[in-house]
Amino acid sequence: MALLQIAEPGQAAAPHQHRLAAGIDLGTTNSLVATVRSGRAETLADGQGNHILPSVVRYTADGVVVGEAARRSAADDPLNTISSVKRLIGRGVADVSSLGSELPYDFVRGESAVPRIRTAAGEVTPIEVSAEILRVLGRRAQDTLGGELSGVVITVPAYFDDAQRQATKDAARLAGLHVYRLLNEPTAAAVAYGLDRGADGVHAIYDLGGGTFDVSVLRLHRGVFEVMATGGDSALGGDDFDMAVAGWILEQAGVSRGADRGTLRHVLDQARSAKEILATQASTTVDVELPTGRWQGSLSRAQLDALIDPLIRKTVHTCRRVLRDAGVSPDEIEDVVMVGGSTRTLRVREMVGEFFGREPLVDIDPDRVVAIGAAIQADVLAGNKPGEEMLLLDVNPLSLGIETMGGLTEKLIPRNTTLPVARAQEFTTFKDGQTAMAVHVVQGERELVADCRSLARFELRGIPPMVAGAARIQVTFSVDADGLLHVEAREQTSGVSASVAVKPSYGLTDDEITGMLQASIEHAQDDMQARRLVEERVEAQRVVEALNAALASDGAELLNTAERATLDQALQRLVDTASSSGDADEVEAAIKRLEKDCEFYVERRMNSGIRKAMAGHRVDEFAQEDGSKAD
Amino acid sequence: MFDFSKNYFELFGMPAGFLLDAKELAVRYRELQKLVHPDRFAASGEHSQRLSLQSATLVNEAYATLKDPLKRAQYLLVLKGGESDTQHHTLNDPDFLMQQLELREALAGVRAASDPHAALDRLLREIGGMIQSQVAQLAVQFEDSSPEQLAAAREAVQKMQFLNKLHAEAEAIEADLEEAI
Structure with missing residues (x-):
């Protein structure tokens, strides 16, 4: 549970047991895992000493191979070797077919909204492929740190929509x-850079x-990172540069579009290495084996620039829009x-530098900075740094709306709203005696529903029969700190709460996830039980320590004698259960019970903390604060 | 529980009024979020997490309301007990409405102007100036707070709604023009 970690400066919080935690950068091409050890x-x-794990998974009849070995086999075994799966995660079958001509996989046409790829090891979904990569990185962290991870932070593109975020979270669960x-x-x-420099002010992060x-514009102020606006394209990156170069090679070699998968892979690989060489040299030779024979030619940096300029220009347009949304001009960055x-790619640095009118920073390894x-x-x-000042306030990248009459979108939560956020909308019935109604949630900026992304459809059921227009159903849409949508509904006049079953348009259902989970842990059942018991005991110990520390700091101030006695008793009950019980569920239940008993105290602590924080201010303390304007 | 019955000004510990110190508001906002944000409770129990989520959501809503002059004025009208729903009131100011029509016509003609950017820039500045003048009037009207002044404030809020909408449309055209470069 860990009670509220409100600690006065200089006052020790709970005696600390360090929790093992890791940060994972789950990238399109490469993935990394990082952790904080001894403050670094x-x-x-x-x-083997490799930090980068290529995000490539190969399925064979004998098992799954992840990383460099899988990447090397991509050209020989394209159908069973899945790379760039991040482009597929959280996307629907329809999206995939629009990307389809470029993807050398064998997609299964099924009734599920989630695309499935046929491999030598059976059908797999992008969520399962991503889970394989995460599993390898999680294991690497546990081996290095020598213990179970209590939690991870997984990075996602800021521009990922709800379905892509949910799918990433599901992959971690798997x-x-x-x-x-x-x-x-x-x-x-920004965190990796900001903490390095302690630079307060407005910064732009360009992430390709x-x-x-x-691209995100954010204000850093004494440890608080406030994202002002964000934008992007969740299907634009270096892969597209490679694709442009590969297209050029095939054209030069006189091979029409529709080269077979193995060839396409081979040409893409050559295109990528030519692009990488051109980051340091002015020209390079290209040498490819094609069904029509061998083709050799040279590619200059100027030719490469001409091929990729339109793509980079797209990103610069997005930068301009994000600055406008943030209400800042390039020279304020x-x-x-x-x-x-x-x-x-040098051309990227050049064009971005030109737009912002300054030399971009490249001093932290661009591959590692996100994981760090x-x-x-x-x-x-994880709570390893009590009294920590750092706080990240992020925004939702895309407007959230609902479908209204005539296929139009009504925006409920505009893009770049600080999270968490909740907005309520009232609906009514349009027919007498109507007991159900359908709601369609979409994400995007366009007027027409058809141009936005469908997130979920749900039906409000159990509306008490009334005359048309009499029912008042309040639906609350909320987006949490992960950027994930939640929906609740209630009929106002009768107080009946209508059931909301959200059916994700492009995700797996909970049942599907549970099924996959069961399949993967069937063998490890006993291990799991033992591990869980250890975990629950550790958790119980933490809860006890945190409560003791809280009671010592303000128990006398916030509790009367009777309340204090109740809490002491509840505390002792958990100590006893944790030491005597051999059942993880029992220990977990005991923790929950103590948490319940503490609720009133937790709330009092939060209020007391806020009162103190807000009462202590005087105007002159703020003389040196930032220049944010509210008119 | 976190005191959800407090009004937004009380939540930030600031006097309820239209004029408010934007810098101080921002400082207090960050302080509040440092206390209640879900990131502070990522390793805590469900109850604490739920409480934190609700509190952080409220703090965000309060901040978004107070830092925006139009939303702040609308909120103050609610607090002052008057009818807040200005949408069902018709604005009875023919001069203002006529001016709106003219501005709309000018906006519609921007794309055809010899220098669309300059024309749009002029319009944006004009609308911006009109919004500022409504803001200045609101400051006086809320300071006084008599029923007559509050009625006037309600009218000013209605005008600002018109003007903000127009400003947003002008900005959308500006974005379009820039994309076309």
Whole structure:
């Protein structure tokens, strides 16, 4: 439970047991895991000393291979080797077919909204493929740290929509990882940079990865990172540069579109290495084996620039829009931070530098900076740094709305609203005696529902029969700190709460996830039980320590004698259960019970903390504060 | 529980009024979020997490309301007990409405102007100036707070709604023009 961690400066919080936590950058091309050790955030290497894990998974009849070995087999075994799965996660069958011509996989046409890929090891979903990558990274962290991870922070592109975020979280669940928070990649990079420099002010983070693009503008103020606006394209990245170069190669070689999968893979690989060479050289030779024979040619940096300029220009347009949303001009930006492997391409740095009118920062390894920021945040979220000032306030990247008459969208939560947020909307019936109604939730900026992304459809049922227009159904849409949507509904006049069954348009249902989980843990049942008992006991110990520390600091002030006695008794009950019981469920229930008994005390502590914080202010304390204007 | 019955000004410990110190509001907002944000409770129990989520949501809503002059004015009208729903009132100011029509026509003609950017820039500045003048009037009207002044404030709020909408439309056209470059 851990009571509220409100600690006065200089006052020790609970005696601390360090929780193991990690930050994971689940990238389109490469993935990394990082953790904070002895106060320093660092990425972790595998047994061979490699930090980067290529985000490639190969399915064979004998098992699953993840990483470099899988990547090497991509050209020979394209159907069973899944790379860039991040482009597929949280997307529907229809989206995939629009990307389809570029994806060398064998998709199964089924009734599920989630695309399935046929492999030698059976059908797999993008969520399962991602889970394989996460599992390897989670294991690497546990091996390095020598213990169970209590939680992880996984980074996602800021521009990921609800379905993509939910799918990422589901993948972590499948991999057996507890997700503290989904963190936006540019924000993670800002954390890694900001804490390094302690630079207060407005910053822009330009993050161009293998398959996704984000730009965020944020204000850093005494440890608080306030995202002002964000934008991007969750299907634009270095992969598209490769695709453009590959297209050029095939055209030069006189091979028409529709090259077979193996060839396409081979040409893409050559295109990628040519692009990488051109980051340091003015020209390079390209040498490819095609069904029509061998083709050789040279590619200059100027030719590469001409091929990718239109793509980079798209990102610059997005930068302009984000600055407008943030209400700042380019010259108000203190630093432009470059993140993501694709910012190694010189033309990208050039054009971005031109737009912002300053040299972009590239001094932290653009591949690692996101994982490092995630690790710092994971350490804070685990509660390892009591009294920590750092706080990340992020926004929703896309407007959230509902479908109204005529296929139009009504926006409920505009883009760039600080999270968490909740907005209520009232609906009514249009027919006499109507007891149900359908609600369609969409995400996007366009007027027409058809141009927005469908998030979920649900039906409000159990509305008491009334004349048309008499029922008043309040539906509350809320977006939590992970950027995930929740829906609640209530009929106001009768007080009947209508049931809401949200059916994600492009996700797995809870049952599907549970099924996958069961399949994966069937063998490890006994291990699981033993592990859970240890975990619950550790948790119980933490709860006891936290409560003791809280009572010592303000128990006398906030509790009367009778209340104090009740809490002491409840505390002792948990101590007894944790030491005597051999059943994880029992210990868990005891923790829950103590938490329930403490509720009133937790609330009093929160209120008392807020009262103190707000009462202590005088105007002159703020003389040096930032220049944010509210008119 | 976190005291959800407090009004937004009380929540931030600031005097309820239209004029308010934006810098201090921002400082107090960050302080409040440092205490209640879900990131502070990521490793805590369900109850604490739920409480934190609700509190942080309320603090965000309060901040968004207080820092925006129009929302702040609307909120103050509610607090002052008057009818807040200005949408069902018709604005009875023919001069203002006529001016709105003219501005709309000017906006519609911007794309065809010889220098659309300059024309749009002029319009944006004009609308911005009109919004500022409503804000200045609101400051005086809320200071006085007599029923007559509050009625006038309600009218000013209605005008600001018109003007903000127009400003947003002008900005959308500006975005379009920039994309076309």
